[in-house]
Amino acid sequence: MTSMRVHRLASRLAGAVTALLAGSAATNSANCPRQYALGTSRVLAVDAKTYPRVGLGSFPETLPLADHEVVLTFDDGPRPPNTEKVLTALAQECVRATFFLVGRSSAAFPELVRRIATQGHTVAHHSWSHPMMSKIPLEQAREDIDRGIAADELALNGISIKTPSTHFFRFPYFDSPPAVLDHLKSRGIAVFGADLWASDWENITPDQELRNLIERLTTARKGIILLHDAQARTAAMMPAFLRYLHENEYRIVHLVPAAPAVTNAKPP
Structure with missing residues (x-):
């Protein structure tokens, strides 16, 4: 009987989580200024304990994405005016x-960091x-990582702390020494x-960049995509790439950090 109750509770919780994620995508679509925008298909909460290292270009495993699901990631920002142009393209499609x-760019352009989060x-x-x-x-x-996080x-929260509010990190140049990996x-x-x-x-030109993406995505069919919002060519290419994703029925997955585990401490 106890196991049945636990099973029912687990089913209700799973249903609630599914509804929450579906609601996030629905809200995103409803608020879009364009009726037929690409939109954000779903939200994926990433737990560092379950997925400590992801991305097949560097590691043996990646995120659990279905066919035609992609995650858009951008490095090296914020850098005006290119980051603003990328944000405008993403907002137009509700992506x-x-x-x-x-970190040094965040220190130079804190208002742009807040704009990224606000959107x-x-x-x-x-x-x-x-x-x-x-x-x-x-x-x-370690010091360079901590200084960047701080x-x-x-810029984001007005507090200089070494504990990130989002526990996601990418190594510059994908250069990930084992000792630093263990530290993270x-x-x-x-x-x-x-x-x-x-x-x-x-x-390369924006057109060449777009061809690179189309060729590689046609082969991979899904995955975490690396772009650089600091690059003018990427900012110029983004509207066309988002159109390509939409026309070819790709779905956008938005990554967020998993909520911390809640432990039920027993009273003394």
């Missing part, structure tokens, strides 16, 4: 993404100075690689 911010995107972390972590001592790498948090895991911070990317750090 939500994850921005991995460089419903997830603010994540990408170090303070964008170094090659394998080229510097472990303690320096700058992002100060010990802090409960999920590390993101990517499944495919636009190669927008190369000297």
